[in-house]
Amino acid sequence: MSENVQTAMFEILKRIQAELSSFRAEVNAGFEASEKRFDEIGDLVRKQRRDTAGLLVMAKATTGQFAEDLAAVEERVRVLEARGL
Template sequence: MSENVQTAMFEILKKIQGDVAAFRGAADKRFEQVDSRLERVETLVRKQRRDGAAMLVMMRSAAGDFESGLQP
């Protein structure tokens, strides 16, 4: 009887180990997807910052042209 219990316990532990390994694999895949999306968002934010800075430079330049044109 004790041999059957040990065999059953060994099988249960193997199944638990397999389930944990499968969960880790799924979690790793999900984290890779999240990291990929965050990288894309960070790239987009950097691009928007550069575009915003360029827009400010162009606006200041245009305002400077108008100010210099108004003075005699």
């Protein structure tokens, strides 16, 4: 009877060990997938920052050009008003 108990105990321990091994593999795979996804998100965030910086430069250039054009129109209006037209 004692031999049957020991055999059963070893079989149970083998199953537990196999399940733990399987669980570790699943957890590791999950962590790897999460890390890959975080890397992809990091790349996307860097791309968005770069794109936003580019848009900011374009917006500043457009605003500067608009301010120059408006100043030119105001100067022309001032000259015309000074003439009395």
